[in-house]
Amino acid sequence: MQETTNEMRQKRFFLTESEIPERWYNIQAEMPNKPMPLKNPQTGEVMKAEDLFPIFCEECSRQELNRTDIWIDIPEKVREMYTFYRSTPLVRAYGLEQALDTPAHIYFKNESVSPVGSHKLNSAIPQAYYCKQEGVTNVTTETGAGQWGTALSYAAKVFGLEAAVYQVKISYEQKPYRRNMMQVFGAQVTPSPSMSTRAGKDILTATPNHQGSLGTAISEAVELARTTPNCKYTLGSVLSHVSLHQTIIGLEAEKQMELAGEYPDEVIACFGGGSNFGGIAFPFMRHTFSGLHKETRYIAAEPASCPKLTRGRFMYDYGDEAGYTPMMPMFSLGHKFAPANIHAGGLRYHGAGVIVSQLMKDGYMEAMDVNQLETFDAGMLFAQTEGIVPAPESCHAIAATIRRAMECRESGEKKVLLFNLTGHGFMDMSAYNQYLSGNLTNYTLTDEEIERQLNK
Numbered sequence: 001m002q003e004t005t006n007e008m009r010q011k012r013f014f015l016t017e018s019e020i021p022e023r024w025y026n027i028q029a030e031m032p033n034k035p036m037p038l039k040n041p042q043t044g045e046v047m048k049a050e051d052l053f054p055i056f057c058e059e060c061s062r063q064e065l066n067r068t069d070i071w072i073d074i075p076e077k078v079r080e081m082y083t084f085y086r087s088t089p090l091v092r093a094y095g096l097e098q099a100l101d102t103p104a105h106i107y108f109k110n111e112s113v114s115p116v117g118s119h120k121l122n123s124a125i126p127q128a129y130y131c132k133q134e135g136v137t138n139v140t141t142e143t144g145a146g147q148w149g150t151a152l153s154y155a156a157k158v159f160g161l162e163a164a165v166y167q168v169k170i171s172y173e174q175k176p177y178r179r180n181m182m183q184v185f186g187a188q189v190t191p192s193p194s195m196s197t198r199a200g201k202d203i204l205t206a207t208p209n210h211q212g213s214l215g216t217a218i219s220e221a222v223e224l225a226r227t228t229p230n231c232k233y234t235l236g237s238v239l240s241h242v243s244l245h246q247t248i249i250g251l252e253a254e255k256q257m258e259l260a261g262e263y264p265d266e267v268i269a270c271f272g273g274g275s276n277f278g279g280i281a282f283p284f285m286r287h288t289f290s291g292l293h294k295e296t297r298y299i300a301a302e303p304a305s306c307p308k309l310t311r312g313r314f315m316y317d318y319g320d321e322a323g324y325t326p327m328m329p330m331f332s333l334g335h336k337f338a339p340a341n342i343h344a345g346g347l348r349y350h351g352a353g354v355i356v357s358q359l360m361k362d363g364y365m366e367a368m369d370v371n372q373l374e375t376f377d378a379g380m381l382f383a384q385t386e387g388i389v390p391a392p393e394s395c396h397a398i399a400a401t402i403r404r405a406m407e408c409r410e411s412g413e414k415k416v417l418l419f420n421l422t423g424h425g426f427m428d429m430s431a432y433n434q435y436l437s438g439n440l441t442n443y444t445l446t447d448e449e450i451e452r453q454l455n456k
């Protein structure tokens with residue numbers, strides 16, 4: 001067998017500090033069809049940025065509805081903090097390719113190297129920064145699996161803000177180390193639903209043993225932000241300004257793919273609310289809009305147990321259980337959706353962001369649903385071939401990539417596949433433990449169940 005040289009097999013691609021992007025990409029300004037407007041939950045009126053100020057900091061509110069500026073400057077201080085862990089590596093997955101015996105070239109963007117272990121920090125930093133700039137002293141949020149809560153707790157600490165995190169009760173109980181990690185960063189963590197808010201009390205009165213959901217935790221965090229002076233709510237996914245911040249991933253990847261001398265035929269990401277998907281896909285999608293790379297495919301991988309894109313309904317829906325958030329035009333399973341207790345906690349949200357929902361409707365992207373066992377099979381193979389134990393969420397992107405790579409093996413096509421590795425799974429070893437001991441099962445919703453959840 002002939003050995004290839006090191007030059008020919010360069011595996012990791014990095015950017016120098018000066019090459020790290022200075023602006024985020026605002027896809028809203030270039031979408032052929034803009035998302036439909038957000039609506040006031042009480043009056044049904046179209047919401048303006050000022051209407052979001054009671055909940056979010058002002059700059060994030062403006063970014064949320066900015067449909068004119070294609071590029072938005074990354075503040076100097078935020079970019080400096082990015083440089084502490086960015087650029088993240090773009091890696092050619094030779095080990096995985098070889099194991100699959102595929103002619104496809106597989107690349108992944110490794111966001112697991114951030115100090116908190118996931119891509120979430122890319123948005124936590126600017127959100128905390130803008131709050132600080134605006135004189136906010138306290139931030140509040142919800143967290144499911146705990147990745148967002150961890151990222152926000154750290155970013156809040158860096159900028160001298162107090163953080164209060166509502167963690168979905170079942171995760172709070174099942175993932176004590178996640179809770180501890182947020183506490184290490186100085187956050188106050190409360191299991192949701194709790195008796196500390198009206199929303200929490202109402203939910204517990206109706207359902208005393210409620211296990212909590214992102215919907216209940218969001219209601220509580222929003223209520224706290226609204227009723228506490230100098231306190232703002234922050235969100236780690238779904239919203240357009242979060243995807244905006246995450247475009248740092250795709251903007252870097254675009255330059256790194258250039259270093260690798262290739263361009264992706266398919267961009268693949270797991271899908272919770274859409275922020276990492278948008279983060280890696282939107283910067284490439286601008287070349288699809290312009291006609292330069294018309295054929296690129298964008299694939300969102302979601303859990304079969306929470307299939308908002310593949311089986312949900314496009315409609316105006318609330319972002320939370322109690323109906324405090326603006327009404328958003330999105331693919332949804334209904335805001336009272338109670339997901340099965342699957343392990344990809346970060347993918348259990350009931351809805352998709354308004355940008356991705358519009359892009360889905362317009363056929364610019366596609367979605368694939370993956371069962372839990374297939375995702376862990378994929379995660380195991382990835383760990384054994386690339387040496388990184390992936391987060392259960394990321395395993396969905398890996399599973400989708402493997403499916404595409406196997407199709408290439410059938411057809412002989414030499415496609416270039418790029419997926420986003422959103423996080424490592426070091427805090428999720430109990431899920432791997434269940435998988436290894438044979439205690440994980442697949443869970444697919446019936447049509448009747450989906451219909452029932454939508455009509456709750």
Ligand SMILES: *Cc1c(COP(=O)(O)O)cnc(C)c1O
Nearest residue numbers: 147237272273274275276393423
């Ligand atoms: C939160 C999270 C996700 C899903 O969120 P998106 O907004 O859809 O990107 C995926 N992977 C990890 C590791 C996460 O923490």
